[in-house]
Amino acid sequence: MYILVKPSGSKLWQFKYRMHGKERLLSVGQDSDVSPAQARKAKEVARAQVAEGIDPSEAKQEAKAIAFGALLRDVDAFEGQATTRIGLQLLALTAQRPGEIRHAKWEEFDFQEKIWSLPASKMKMRRDHNVPLPDQAIALLDELRMITGNGEYLFPSLRSWQRPMSENTLNAALRRMGYSGEEMTAHGFRASFSTLANESGLWNPDAIEAALAHVERNEVRKAYSRGLYWDERVKLADWWARFSCELKAA
Structure with a gap:
């Protein structure tokens, strides 16, 4: 160890x-x-x-995949606000931070290029971050546009469309579905993506780290990595969306 x-x-x-x-x-x-x-x-x-x-690695991956598939099915079946359901579904698909999802604005999305561009001011690491959007995410965004597309935020507060949804909303939905704070949090979707993508053995670990917007301490490597792994990140996003669908169907 x-x-x-x-x-x-x-x-x-x-x-x-x-x-x-x-x-x-x-x-x-x-x-x-x-x-x-x-x-x-x-x-x-x-x-x-x-x-x-x-094999411990295979046993661990299988157990996590089964549990994550069950979680995704529970999210799809959530009977609360449609915006909350879509928020959780996009968390699972994009593996971004809950705060970035909650504060997302329609102006940040390029539907033609299928990219979500987050400005540095919104990022924990204070640098611009682009997220490739698989077709499944685009479909959810199209559904959401019918609900909140006339406003600024994808997920506005129920009390005022001038503010994003409460930071407790997504976690409260998980509690309502029967998941305790120790079992699952809104931030846990990122951890599941990181674990399952790394354990698949299909992707460069640095590409996964770039997808999660984790900071590089070396400035030269940071600038190089962001461009170097973009094509792989697009393929990774598409694979993750397909893999998630397979887990739900299992």
Whole structure:
């Protein structure tokens, strides 16, 4: 068991093991979310799985995929405000921060190019960030335009269209669906995307970090990475949308 330090500065617990003569890695979680005691317990469980011939990484990915698929089905079936449902669906599809979704404005969306352009002033890392939009996200935005398209915000407050929805709205919807704060939060959609995309093995980890708008400490690398991974990020967004649909149907 050791800690991997990513280019963004985030730290990840990882456990190295062997299956069928090949070295494998199990990502346990970020050190900010997983304590040393929890990491040791995860290692013990993984060792027991290996002893039984079960690949811990595959078992973990399958369990998370099943749980995430169930969550997505619950979101689709949400019977509250349509805008709240769409907000959660876009969180799941775009993997952006809840605050960025809540404060999104129609002027930021280019429907022809299928890009959501977030200005640096809105970003946690204070730099511009573009989000490629898969067809599924465009369909949700078209639905939402019929409801709030005449205003400034995609998700205005119910009390005043001059303000975005409350920061508690999305989490309250998850509580209403039966998910406790320990089970799921609005921010958790990002974590699910990061975990499942990384564990798929299909994508460059740096492209995933760029999709999440995580900061690069090296300014030269930061400028280079933003352009370098755009094409891969477009493909990643399309894959994630299709994969999410598959999980819901499973």
